[in-house]
Amino acid sequence: MKNYRSAARNSLRLAKAELSNGDDQRLKYAALELRMTIESLAYDRAASYKDEFPPSEYETWQPKKVMQVLLDVDPHAASDSTLRIGLEPSPGVAPEVMHDVGHETALSMAVIKKYYDALGSYLHVPTLKQARGVKPQDPAKLRMKCGEIAGALELVLASSVYNITLGSFATIECFNCEKPLRRRFPFGKESVRAECMECHAGYTLIGLGNNQVEWKPHQRKLKCGGDNCLTEALIWEHEIRAGEYWICTGCGGRNQFGLCVGYSPAPMNDPDTKASFD
Ligand SMILES: [Zn+2]
Ligand SMILES: [Zn+2]
Structure with a gap:
């Protein structure tokens, strides 16, 4: 280098x-x-x-x-x-x-x-x-x-020592890809964000005192779109994007993310929003 x-x-x-x-x-x-x-x-x-x-x-x-x-x-x-x-x-x-x-x-x-x-x-x-x-x-x-x-x-x-990078670190195996994940936890901070370098899974680290840190994965609980299926899945936030999908463990169906346009009719007959020219 x-x-x-x-x-x-x-x-x-x-x-x-x-x-x-x-x-x-x-x-x-x-x-x-x-x-x-x-x-x-x-x-x-x-x-x-x-x-x-x-x-x-x-x-x-x-x-x-x-x-x-x-x-x-x-x-x-x-x-x-x-x-x-x-x-x-x-x-x-x-x-x-x-x-x-x-x-x-x-x-x-x-x-x-x-x-x-x-x-x-x-x-x-x-x-x-x-x-x-x-x-x-x-x-x-x-x-x-x-x-x-x-x-x-x-x-x-002219510094006699340089690039001192001592610090406290929190380490886990990534919940997603199981590769080791290490993040500096700066003194005086209550929480820091971390991202796995391998799979980009995101986390928030929360200091609990006594050198204890909680890793909160950035995941969302999402319900299967199947008509009569109530199964929920934990999906990583970085995977929520158009084209990605998950297979429901309950009904075996496929749930795919996509872009959609939400439509609302014009508020013409709404007395609260109707313009007045009196
Ligand atoms: Zn990972
Ligand atoms: Zn399902």
Whole structure:
């Protein structure tokens, strides 16, 4: 896999070289390299969570989408953190002495949003609408902005430890396909949603306290459409779509989902809704 952290360092180095050049015409290249630094950092972080994403999807995600998903998987993903270790006097008892291993300044969503968008606005020709009545870009302002962003990114890349992804996880065998399903349960959250990467079955995990989690499958109880059949079936929500069907275990009939149009007559004779011209 590509080493995104060294790619980020490389882009940042190039951005700083463009900035130190002093030529205003080179500023947009500095902005471009800074944006690429941010993108590499986002992918670098995502790689450390790759077991928690469906790989086929996250491999094509844009950096902003990566960060949004990271925040959903682990809300603390973009917070600064310090890693400390200590020896427990006995299992489960807090250590008396803790040692600092290192500190991480993480790329936060706020940084992504603010910096990534601000840089992007310098990299496109303004639309016709934007061009009307808008002052031309001020190179001194862009130079200052790029300097500020380069400084922030340098701090992130100087972290002594990085991509700390410790957390509590809940694990089950998927009720649908029986493949193992693992989901981070972030501290302080009451519930989180999970999706099986194999079969896309959905779940809501509800925290019950004492490290206990309840997995609620996203299923609906549906009645067979047969005239005299009262048999119900549990159907996964992700399977409720036109063309899908289930065979009733009671009568053996086939129930197929389809699109339909519901019709209601015009409310002409309804005294409550009749228009009045008096
Ligand atoms: Zn599954
Ligand atoms: Zn039936």
